[in-house]
Amino acid sequence: MTVGSVVEKDSRAAFGHLRLDGVTRRFGKATALSGFDLRIEGGEFIALLGPSGCGKSTALNCLAGLLPLSEGAIWLDEERIDTLPPEKRGFGMVFQNYALFPHLSVRKNVAFGLSVRRVGKAETARRVDEALRTVELTEHADKLPGQLSGGQQQRVAIARAIVLRPKLVLMDEPLSNLDAKLRVQMRTEIRRIHQDLGLTTVYVTHDQEEALALADRVVVLRSGKVEQIGTPEEVYTYPVSTYIAGFMGYRNLLELPVLSSGDGKVGLGEKDGLNLTGVSRQPITGARAVAAVRPEDFHIAGSPDSAAGENIVTVRVEVSEFHGREVAAEGVTDDGRVVHFRSPERIAPGERVALTVAPERVLVFGESVQDAAAALDEAAAESIGETTGAKDGG
Numbered sequence: 512m513t514v515g516s517v518v519e520k521d522s523r524a525a526f527g528h529l530r531l532d533g534v535t536r537r538f539g540k541a542t543a544l545s546g547f548d549l550r551i552e553g554g555e556f557i558a559l560l561g562p563s564g565c566g567k568s569t570a571l572n573c574l575a576g577l578l579p580l581s582e583g584a585i586w587l588d589e590e591r592i593d594t595l596p597p598e599k600r601g602f603g604m605v606f607q608n609y610a611l612f613p614h615l616s617v618r619k620n621v622a623f624g625l626s627v628r629r630v631g632k633a634e635t636a637r638r639v640d641e642a643l644r645t646v647e648l649t650e651h652a653d654k655l656p657g658q659l660s661g662g663q664q665q666r667v668a669i670a671r672a673i674v675l676r677p678k679l680v681l682m683d684e685p686l687s688n689l690d691a692k693l694r695v696q697m698r699t700e701i702r703r704i705h706q707d708l709g710l711t712t713v714y715v716t717h718d719q720e721e722a723l724a725l726a727d728r729v730v731v732l733r734s735g736k737v738e739q740i741g742t743p744e745e746v747y748t749y750p751v752s753t754y755i756a757g758f759m760g761y762r763n764l765l766e767l768p769v770l771s772s773g774d775g776k777v778g779l780g781e782k783d784g785l786n787l788t789g790v791s792r793q794p795i796t797g798a799r800a801v802a803a804v805r806p807e808d809f810h811i812a813g814s815p816d817s818a819a820g821e822n823i824v825t826v827r828v829e830v831s832e833f834h835g836r837e838v839a840a841e842g843v844t845d846d847g848r849v850v851h852f853r854s855p856e857r858i859a860p861g862e863r864v865a866l867t868v869a870p871e872r873v874l875v876f877g878e879s880v881q882d883a884a885a886a887l888d889e890a891a892a893e894s895i896g897e898t899t900g901a902k903d904g905g
């Protein structure tokens with residue numbers, strides 16, 4: 512596991528750090544979350560990422576106090592807080608279904624938490640105005656939630672959380688009910704509000720693009736355990752396993768015999784077949800290993816007869832789909848391996864092309880191809896869920 516560089520803490524944050532120490536949650540015999548360790552600096556934006564059922568919501572609900580821990584502890588600076596009820600933790604929550612009161616105006620929805628806390632009228636009005644300004648809803652203050660768009664309703668939910676000046680904001684897939692364009696807009700808004708107010712945010716998502724765009728550090732969970740923690744750049748560029756690689760868009764997982772390995776460089780290949788040179792951060796000791804390559808890292812090197820050099824992969828084109836700026840293509844090698852790649856222009860099915868990839872963009876993992884395939888299936892299931900709009904895509 513890689514621990515990402517610690518992000519500079521925001522001096523406006525309400526605490527120094529929050530520490531999850533071996534947080535475990537079981538449901539009967541099933542363990543939803545196991546030995547979760549994480550230190551969150553005040554002011555940080557953390558994304559919990561993973562496919563459906565990996566334990567993201569369980570982790571968030573344990574933090575919020577909605578689920579008691581089976582084992583472990585949570586510390587806010589020097590105070591142990593996992594024994595406190597949710598209302599004593601001072602955290603704000605934003606859910607995917609907004610959970611607004613339909614019969615109350617936007618203003619009253621936002622003011623609700625303050626009235627429960629018996630904040631005075633003038634102070635309430637001032638803070639509600641400020642929260643509505645922050646989420647840019649001032650002119651909609653007197654409308655009912657039903658009169659607002661999905662994105663505006665989600666802003667009300669965010670205003671309702673931030674008006675309480677929470678020490679920590681917990682968000683569970685807050686954008687998953689919005690269409691793709693609005694999701695991207697609201698994502699920027701959420702990051703802006705986080706920064707403007709000096710909040711500390713923990714954000715649950717199964718969408719890797721969202722996690723990478725928003726977070727200072729991404730925590731990738733798999734079957735209730737942490738698989739990798741790192742900055743978006745680290746997780747994207749140096750995934751620690753084929754599972755993370757699959758999630759981060761390394762769609763090609765090619766299992767090959769190991770020919771040589773040392774100093775982080777690995778030679779893979781078959782006699783008279785596919786040969787690839789790649790890099791690895793872990794020692795490769797097995798006889799076979801898996802090379803992970805992103806489709807966009809393959810480049811067309813020309814026709815199979817003329818292409819020369821390292822990492823040449825010859826394929827017969829099977830599918831070529833127009834995606835606007837580029838064409839997404841699928842080809843098959845002579846030994847029947849499917850290779851996903853990109854091309855600046857359409858290529859006809861049946862055409863043979865030589866592809867090449869820089870060795871530093873071939874990540875080699877000493878895992879079995881079954882593990883790699885399972886990982887890719889999980890990641891693919893997620894992306895299918897994305898495109899069909901399915902909630903949990905798993």
Ligand SMILES: Nc1ncnc2c1ncn2[C@@H]1O[C@H](COP(=O)(O)OP(=O)(O)OP(=O)(O)O)[C@@H](O)[C@H]1O
Pocket residue numbers: 538541542543561562563564565566567568569570717903
């Ligand atoms: N109340 C419960 N009783 C029994 N099992 C539960 C309960 N809540 C969660 N689980 C199980 O714990 C595991 C983790 O669930 P969790 O909701 O944390 O996953 P998730 O990553 O948030 O998934 P999703 O993205 O689908 O919401 C799953 O296997 C789930 O079936």
